[in-house]
Amino acid sequence: QQQVKQSPQSLIVQKGGISIINCAYENTAFDYFPWYQQFPGKGPALLIAIRPDVSEKKEGRFTISFNKSAKQFSLHIMDSQPGDSATYFCAPRAGGTGRRALTFGSGTRLQVQP
């Protein structure tokens, strides 16, 4: 069972444009919804995260929108920059399991063209 479906697989955006990446999930036990950013040769790093008691969270140019009823959340990157070129993963977590492990989506490779 694929618990997390991420789209698109790849995305090309012009500098200054808006990048949007979507994540749909099936497990209603998920209670924490982070996005991780990974550069080539590096491990993933937390970019931004949201809890299900709010519908939107903004940190600088990065925004998470969360729709609990649709079981979807998305990452919006405003004014995209070449330095944002990386692979992005949604990685929700089921609370109460004790293990704290994340369930990763398949990733979106973002390329921001100058």
Place this chain on the structure above:
Amino acid sequence: NAGVTQTPKFRVLKTGQSMTLLCAQDMNHEYMYWYRQDPGMGLRLIHYSVGEGTTAKGEVPDGYNVSRLKKQNFLLGLESAAPSQTSVYFCASSGTPQYSPLHFGNGTRLTVT
């Protein structure tokens, strides 16, 4: 502050050989994890630990064993390597607070021929 350190960075094995991947963290984190990353599949959880002396299976544990004898170290072992275990392996750790983020190492690229 080194964070999470993985050794080695690269390794080539022949089918049937064994090896151990070492993960060390200097953040006094309770939780540690081993993931594998394959193209188009994201990261998949192999094994994890919720504290010193504990280990548990993740989604893809077959062919791997782990040990956590010291709080700062989490070892991943392959007893008899198979080509299907060719992958990039990531170790991560997280702290005690409920929504602590995972901190990842920079990975070990393993090729099994």
